[in-house]
Amino acid sequence: MKFPLTAEEEEFRCNIRDFCADNLPSEISEKVVTGVKLSRDDYVEWQRILARGGLLCGAWPAAHGGHDWSPIKAYLFDEECGRAGAPWLLPFGVNYVGPVIHTYGSEEQKARYLPEIASAQTFWCQGYSEPEAGSDLAGLKMRAVRDGDHYIVSGRKIWTTMAHWADRIFCLVRTDPDVRPQAGISFLLVDLRSPGISIRPIMTMDGRHDLNEVLFEDVRVPVADRVGEENGGWTIAKFLLSNERLLVAEIGKQKRLMEAVRSILSGLADGDAPLSADRAVQARIVELETRLLALEWSALRTVRAAATGHPPAAAVSMLKVRGSELEQALTEFAVEIMGPEAMVYAPKMGLGDADPSQVMRNGAMARMLWARCVTIYGGSNEIQRNIIAKSLIGF
Structure with missing residues (x-):
């Protein structure tokens, strides 16, 4: 059973x-x-390959170097890349801050930042969560105090993915503490090489370093690097999150995991019977x-609904x-059927090995441990259920 696509969409998928x-x-x-950790160069190389093929920013407007892909084409691109085993397309530049800049940014910001994103020259990260403001994003406390043509920024961001590799970070900051929480937030673009910024690693339970705490101590950020109006950052934050969550189901990746489970099985x-017969x-x-x-x-x-407007918040949640x-269910099932063998992790095992099913077993436990975080990032599932209830029931 296949979802009905137009001939043009089917051709796009095949391409x-x-x-x-x-x-x-x-x-x-x-x-x-095989679950081997990727390097910064691996991610950047794939993005530059896509850029040379004209595919990195295909969903952007043509006026800014894109191809005006429809939401369904953006979905199909994401699915096919994920299923092929391509690295996660780092969304912070292409899908997050890029659309923010070409939608809300000044002409100077568009001219400065968009070409660098479209050519994969600048590595971005996202500064939203804080120690006391993760899912409750409006509770953020990092301050930005105006000082002439600059803001003086102080505070902490946490769980910042790949900040140790990034060149720049886009941040939500509090520019007015005396109004309701959503009304006093601004959106800043910050050079991570600025004096006063330090980055501390956070090691995850699978032994990897992807996350970080980013500390700001009286960091001077030009007012020219504020996107939109002062205290207008909440509208931009919601716009960015709508882009983030639309492709969050990662269907291509899920299909690849399903294929891996079948290969493992x-x-x-x-005993003498194949486990698949159970x-x-x-x-x-x-x-x-x-x-x-x-x-x-x-x-x-x-x-499909996004092509004619914003889909219902409940549907995206x-x-x-x-x-x-x-x-989580797919990665847990792989570990369950493998038993103690799931603990095996050989970083240099590749697809050229003789037994494909053995290759697919490699790193099963690491994948399962990593999957514990997917119900938290991008807005925790508890918060998503609140959104669903409010949207459909009115609570």
């Missing part, structure tokens, strides 16, 4: 699939598929595939909840 097959370096896709046995295992596979199909259709319907829960 993206072919591009990935022809241009995605095998040494990078092998790392993605093909090499496992219960009725309980078969029932679980059917359940997971049904959930994936339902998620895919829900995502496509939501993306449902994608976040169901997508993150499915990723």
Whole structure:
């Protein structure tokens, strides 16, 4: 059963699939598929390959170097790249701050920042969460006090993904503490090399360093690097989050995980019988595939609705909840069927090894541990359920 796409959309999907097959370096896709940590150069190389192919910023307006992709084309691009084993397309520049700048930025900001994003020359990160303001984003406390042509910024951002690799960070800051929380926030673009900024690593339970705490101590940021009006940052924050959450179900990645589970299962046995013949295992596979199909259709319907306006907040939140829960279920099931073998992690194992099912088992525990965070980032699932309730029930 396939979601109805137009002939043009089907052709677009095939073109993206072919591009990935022809241009995605095998040494990078092998790392993605086998759970090996990617380097900064891996992420940047793939983004530059996409940029040279004219695909990195395809969803941007043509006036700013894009192709005016429809929401469905942006979805299909994301799905095919994820399924091919491409690195996560770092969204902070392309999908987050880029659209913010070309929608709300000054002409000077557009001329300065957009070309660098479109060519993958600048590595961005996102400064939203704080120690006391994660899911409650309006509770942020990092201050920015006006001093002539600059703001003096002090405070902390936390869980900042890849800040240790980034060149710049976009931040929500409090510029007026005396009004209601949403009304006193501004949106700043900050050079991470500015004096007064320090970055502390946060190690995750899978032993990786992707997250950071970023400390600002009297950092001078030009007023010219404020996007939009002073105290108008909440509107921009909501705009950015709507872009972030629309593709949050990561269907391509989910399909790749489903294929990995099947590959793992093909090499496992219960005594003399293949484990895939076990009725309980078969029932679980059917359940997971049904959930994936339902998620895919829900995502496509939501993306289709986005072509004629903003989809309902409840629909986008449902994608976040169901997508993150499915990723956890898939990675947990892989560990369950493997048992102690799930602990094996050989960083140099590649797809050229003789047993593909063994390759797919590599790093299963690390993938499961990482998946614990997907119900938290991008707006925790508890907050998403509140949005759903408010939207549909009025609570």
